[in-house]
Amino acid sequence: MIRHRFHALCPYFAMFPESFAEYWIKRLTKPNDTVLDPFSGRGTTALTALLCGRHAISSDVNDVAICLTMAKTRSPSYKRVRSRINELRREFDPKEWKNPATAADEFFRYAYAPSTLRQLLYLRSSLDWKDSRVDNMLAALTLGSLHGEVTSKRYLSNQLPRTISTKPRYSVNFWKARHLVAPERDVFTVLGEIATYRYESPLPEGDSVVLHTDMRNLPRVIDTDKQGPLRCAITSPPYLNVTSFEEDQWLRLWFLGGPAHPKKGAVSRDDRHGTADNYWSFIGDMWRSLGAVMAEDAHVVIRIGSRRISPEALKRGLAGCAQFSGRKVKLISHHVSEIRKRQTDAFRPGTKGCVVELDCHFKFDD
Ligand SMILES: C[S@@+](CC[C@H](N)C(=O)[O-])C[C@H]1O[C@@H](n2cnc3c(N)ncnc32)[C@H](O)[C@@H]1O
Structure with a gap:
């Protein structure tokens, strides 16, 4: 697929590349299926879904994420x-x-x-x-x-x-x-x-619903009777102790109407969990929401990262929390990658960003 010019509309910290979303969307869904991303960020899953002839539902708590996802998938002429x-x-x-x-x-x-x-x-x-x-x-x-x-x-x-x-x-x-x-x-x-x-690239087509809400509310706000079954979720929650999307994007948040100085914790308590216990309880909440909204046999692909826990512990945590979905979930495959060139290197030499990333493919096996 030729790179759509809306993808790079605005950089976003801890974003995943469109090739990641495209690979899984093409592999796990059919045209006209609906793909969910509960942590939309810059809207890569949603835009890629539309470009692949699918529909999209996205949510995020951050104004920057909502503004970018809406612009890319509900674009004016x-x-x-x-x-x-x-x-x-x-x-x-x-x-x-x-x-x-x-x-x-x-x-x-x-x-x-x-x-x-x-x-x-x-x-x-x-x-x-x-x-x-x-x-x-x-x-x-x-x-x-x-x-x-x-x-x-x-x-x-x-x-x-x-x-x-x-x-x-x-x-x-x-x-x-x-x-x-x-x-x-x-x-x-x-x-x-x-x-x-x-706008050199053609306007994306297809339905896109963008929800400015905490992913914990998805069971209350997604109407699967109206929107059709959700066959696949492709997402990347905030990583353990890596960044605060609110604090690190304060200038963009200011432009969208926020305060003229950095703040943290007001937009999302989940942005930078410092302890593993709190982090896994948040991931448990994510699974609870997914369990309530995803269709039978639906696929879930999750990318998470960390700089201080091993890929094995990440995998165990992610798979273990799946029990909070209240459904049977099978881990189909997983893949670990090391991040050599970290985004933080570009502006804070010597600081440590995320070191490993883990991709897991799960399937509801009801
Ligand atoms: C790792 S980023 C997602 C990046 C995205 N995959 C991309 O490529 O741009 C995680 C996102 O989760 C959002 N977030 C944090 N807490 C949330 C919550 N409770 N509900 C929904 N979104 C949340 C953050 O605002 C951030 O945009």
């Missing part, structure tokens, strides 16, 4: 995106955006040129990303450009990592020590260029 960019540009009055509190904040003063920050503040307050598909796509495109390498014209910020947003104090010290100045970028122009590039 290119024409609507272009005309909304023109409309927003016409209505933008820089004078109105001169003095908001954010503009005085040291982090934001160093992160963005004043003219760029005014446009971002305007878009942040104008885009109705939860209820309008076209605004949702524009918000997702902005998220993909919000921070990255200062040398690339597609990023709006001073030098920052692409995947995660570093903490304000660390970032300011980094910029000051290197005398780095934020580039002047016209956000409307950047959005127009990126939209043109992304």
Whole structure:
């Protein structure tokens, strides 16, 4: 399959590649089947399902994940995106955006040129990303450009990592020590260029339901009579003690309406379980939900990782917790891979990201 340009709309920490989703979707499902991802992240399972002629249901608790998954799988036409960019540009009055509190904040003063920050503040307050598909796509495109390498014209910020947003104090010290100045970028122009590039690929078709909810609620919100049997789940829950999606994506969350500083624990208690006991109880909750919503004989493919427990212990934990589904579950196969080039290496040399990843294929064997 040719790589669809929506896949790389925005990086996401601990994302899996589309080849992983594609392999399992093609192997375990038929056209028109529905594929579930309870931990959607950047929406790779859902987008790949649609591209393979299947339907998708996704859930996540994080606004960034919801915004990206919706944009990729419930996309407006290119024409609507272009005309909304023109409309927003016409209505933008820089004078109105001169003095908001954010503009005085040291982090934001160093992160963005004043003219760029005014446009971002305007878009942040104008885009109705939860209820309008076209605004949702524009918000997702902005998220993909919000921070990255200062040398690339597609990023709006001073030098920052692409995947995660570093903490304000660390970032300011980094910029000051290197005398780095934020580039002047016209956000409307950047959005127009990126939209043109992304829309070179045809729009995905098929039904996609995106649920902004904790996966524990899935039994209450998925109507399998209406949506049809769920034959396959392909997913990757947060890993044990690896990252907080909320804290590490604070700048993107800010753009979507969140606070102008990092926070953790408010979006999801499951993002970074520090102890194995709590982690396995969370994985048990995942199985409870899967047991309630998945069809007879359904397949479940799970990728998890850790930097401190062995692949064997991970496998035992994952398979052992399957009992909480309340159904008979068979482990069909598993595969362990070492991660050589970790995402964290790119911005925090010497830190340890995830070291091993384990893929398990289970089947309900009722
Ligand atoms: C490892 S990431 C998924 C990455 C995804 N496979 C991808 O390729 O982008 C785990 C996701 O689980 C979400 N999450 C954490 N706790 C959750 C919960 N209780 N219910 C649903 N989603 C949750 C996080 O916000 C994060 O997006």
